[in-house]
């Protein structure tokens with residue numbers, strides 16, 4: 426497939442590190458040094474699905490396609506107020522889209538997983554045009570009394586439209602199931618029959634272990650994918666890495682030994698927006714005119730699961 430449209434949308438509320446330090450025992454210096462984040466956009470009075478609508482509308486406009494042309498709609502979403510129907514149905518109703526659709530919950534690498542699925546449907550001859558949207562509000566997952574997690578996240582939506590083409594050169598997904606390093610639980614409605622204890626636990630994270638996993642999953646995943654498709658790292662124009670932490674990205678750059686200029690970043694002003702991070706970055710770079718026809722772009726993302734994935738495509 427080939428990407429012919431990108432779009433993104435952010436909540437209007439910007440929360441700076443300084444604002445966080447007014448109610449948390451933290452500082453701009455600590456957050457900037459450990460994460461590279463200076464501010465993030467977080468949901469206030471918006472509904473996350475409306476940001477999803479804005480992102481897909483922009484992507485469709487750029488692509489020149491209309492809702493009637495889309496054969497499959499994949500939405501990546503980890504949490505939202507809506508439990509059922511899925512976020513794909515909520516967004517589709519608002520834009521008048523009625524093709525087959527489903528939601529996936531693959532945490533931060535959701536965009537790469539969705540690209541892999543779109544390509545598989547395309548290669549199976551089932552679709553010509555696919556719309557992917559990553560619509561995420563991770564700011565609603567941690568406790569806002571927990572300084573070690575809540576400072577990391579920002580919300581937003583990113584979308585792409587794909588059509589026929591052989592521009593996706595390869596994808597590689599990886600799983601190392603371990604639900605102890607990064608997780609959140611919530612209770613369901615009680616019934617007369619449930620006797621086990623259930624609790625709602627806000628996002629819990631073993632930061633250092635997740636950090637190590639992220640660096641290793643990205644460097645190994647990208648290297649093995651590039652080897653598989655026969656592309657040298659020197660020939661990659663852009664490495665679009667999940668924006669979780671600037672220090673994670675710096676470590677990846679060190680291990681991979683490629684110039685830092687080829688790693689666009691927006692983490693300073695976005696924070697970690699889960700699976701929306703890669704398509705938001707892609708859209709922002711695209712709209713700045715950074716990509717030329719023929720550019721090789723690597724996408725790599727990692728997160729809860731522990732899941733990771735990489736994709737290589739030609740622009």
Ligand code: COA
Pocket residue numbers: 450451452455456459460533572573574576630631632633635636639669670673697727728729
């Ligand atoms: N402000 C000030 N101090 C903080 C803080 C904050 N926001 N958050 C944690 N601290 C404190 C800790 O309480 C600890 O204090 P102590 O030494 O008195 O116990 C100290 O800072 C060091 O904490 P530690 O967790 O060891 O720091 P770290 O260097 O590992 O950095 C992360 C923490 C979360 C920034 C880092 O581990 C990380 O980025 N991990 C990956 C997270 C990630 O990207 N997750 C999503 C993946 S998709």
